[in-house]
Amino acid sequence: MRILVAEDDAAIAAGVRASLEQSGHAVDHITDGASADTALRDHPYDLLVLDLGLPALDGSDVLARLRRRGAGIPVLVVTAREGLRERVRVLDLGADDYLVKPFALVEFEARVRALLRRRTTQGTPExxxxxxxxxxxxxxxxxxxxxxxxxxxxxxxxxxxxxxxxxxxxxxxxxxxxxxxxxxxxxxxxxxxxxxxxxxxxxxxxxxxxxxxxxxxxxxxxxx
Incomplete structure (x- = not known):
């Protein structure tokens, strides 16, 4: 699977990318929202891992633009923004899952597997x-x-x-x-x-x- 990671925190991005590549995925990494929006227009992806607090264009705007274009790829939001209202807002924008930083890599990996399984096999395991x-x-x-x-x-x-x-x-x-x-x-x-x-x-x-x-x-x- 090809995955886009839009994350401006270098340490988090490195850990997430290493985890995904170890699982055999091809991973592209972007550090700002404007570049993420361009990449999503120009390349096909199977999953977007999206930080909300991106420079140049907020992650919420990246997500909103993606869904307005009709793109159905799963989006896993990883963010430091907590609170029920924020989670509901982002899910209503079209996110498929929401993970608050800091998070354990094993939980991140499990959520990625669930989203990819849902996308590729309509929820069936194989x-x-x-x-x-x-x-x-x-x-x-x-x-x-x-x-x-x-x-x-x-x-x-x-x-x-x-x-x-x-x-x-x-x-x-x-x-x-x-x-x-x-x-x-x-x-x-x-x-x-x-x-x-x-x-x-x-x-x-x-x-x-x-x-x-x-x-x-x-x-x-x-x-x-």
């Missing part, structure tokens, strides 16, 4: 294609009952494909899903990752099919 089972939020995979060991990049690939059922995913979309702004993924690197993923999916009843000139499709094999 996705299944053929014998391949995926816990997107928990970054776990199985073939039948046997655990499937995937690298972070391999899981990112199968996640990007599995969360777009019956839709072709372009190479550009795969790169977008896998990379932070400060990372690069060459064509050769993507091809190697796809080759290794296909090899590991052997026996799962699924296949990554190349749609020439368009991209890739994760599909259940008819003779599986």
């Amino acid at each position: 996705l299944q294609i053929g014998q391949l089972r995926l816990d997107i939020a928990g970054h776990r995979a199985w073939i039948g009952q046997s655990p499937l060991e995937l690298t972070a990049r391999e899981f990112g690939l199968v996640e990007a494909l599995a969360t777009r059922p019956d839709k072709v995913t372009s190479r550009a979309q795969l790169v977008e899903a896998l990379c932070n702004w400060d990372e690069d993924l060459t064509d050769n690197g993507l091809d190697i990752a796809l080759h290794r993923l296909r090899r590991k999916l052997h026996g799962s009843g699924t296949n990554v099919r190349t749609i020439r000139g368009l991209g890739y499709l994760l599909e259940e094999m008819q003779d599986a």
